[in-house]
Amino acid sequence: MEWVKKTGVIASMILISGAIGHNIADKKAEVKEVKKERYFPAKIDFAGEKAPLNISDVHERLDRELLVNANLDATTVLIIKRANRAFPVIEPILKKYGIPDDFKYLAVIESGLVNVVSPAGARGVWQFMPDTGKERGLEINDIVDERYHLAKSTEAACKYLQSAYAKFGSWTLAAASYNGGFGGVNKQITFQGVTNYYDLLLTDETARYVFRILALKEIMQHPVSYNFTVLPTELYPVIPVKTVDVTASIPDLAVFAKEQGINYKVLKIHNPWLRDRKLTVADGKKYTMEIPLSGY
Structure with missing residues (x-):
């Protein structure tokens, strides 16, 4: 019985040792994988x-x-x-x-x-x-x-x-x-x-x-x-546009957008520099708007 107990202990130790060995091997593999992921340039x-x-x-x-x-x-x-x-x-x-x-x-x-x-x-x-x-x-x-x-x-x-x-x-x-x-x-x-x-x-x-x-x-x-x-x-594509030169004030940009075949939202997406619902144009001034040809 004593021999059986010792044999069981030895077997358990072997199993534990084997498990530790596998864990070490797994950790080494993980470290290699981490090193592979954490690329660093040689020069920049x-x-x-x-x-x-x-x-x-x-x-x-x-x-x-x-x-x-x-x-x-x-x-x-x-x-x-x-x-x-x-x-x-x-x-x-x-x-x-x-x-x-x-x-x-x-x-x-x-x-x-x-x-x-x-x-x-x-x-x-x-x-x-x-x-x-x-x-x-x-x-x-x-x-x-x-x-x-x-x-x-x-x-x-x-x-x-x-x-x-x-x-x-x-x-x-x-x-x-x-x-x-x-x-x-x-x-x-x-x-x-x-x-x-x-x-x-x-x-x-x-x-x-x-x-x-x-x-x-x-x-x-x-x-x-x-x-x-x-x-x-x-990748977000470049949306083709046409340009429209504006030399006179526009009292309602929503109406203007519809005249261009788009809506107000699309007009503002492509011309975010427009900060109001209207555009006031001084004498001799010109603004150029982008009107998308497709994508909406």
Whole structure:
């Protein structure tokens, strides 16, 4: 009986040992799978200016933003879908003004490529405050707000970025100043005695800003590496439109929309810069509206 008991104990120990062995093997397999999922780029740049990933602080800050955005599943998928419609508008304007193509990702982190309103009052895809928008040539009032006009607000952003690059001589610092302001970034450059974004100690938001841009650029350029698979048929399509020049006031935009073969909702979707139910047009002024040809 004693021998039987010992044999049973040994058998139990073998089973437990085997189970532990299997668990260890499973854990190793899980670790390998995690490592496979958590892809990290060997190198990355913003507008041709390399990020020094050999510096641990820089590596970890990029890692943080990659992990955050790679795990915002629905939000990131929506951004990828919207980009198919928004980037064809943004890209040629950036090129026209000599602004690097990477700045389209700045618009991504500012708004997710939709016309949002910040708690501070910034509006549109490029998130202009009223005074800054007016300084860059946007019309902003109760009737018309061109911060909601993707093409015109992109042009305004380009004008700002041209000025920022002329001041700092760095596209990375120009991007940082879009968040921290000319004065805020320049003050820290003067105080700290360094002229490289990656060497500066900035406010938490501005310190994260370029890394957020880099993370979205990386994920959107290599979505499969970060477990995002969006089929071409799932991307939001560019909707063909015709343009209508308006040189006289329109007292009722709902009536105008029906005259164009659409409804008020569709008119406002395609012309979100229209902020009232009417459009007042001053002498010599012209507005151009987009009227969709299909998709509704």
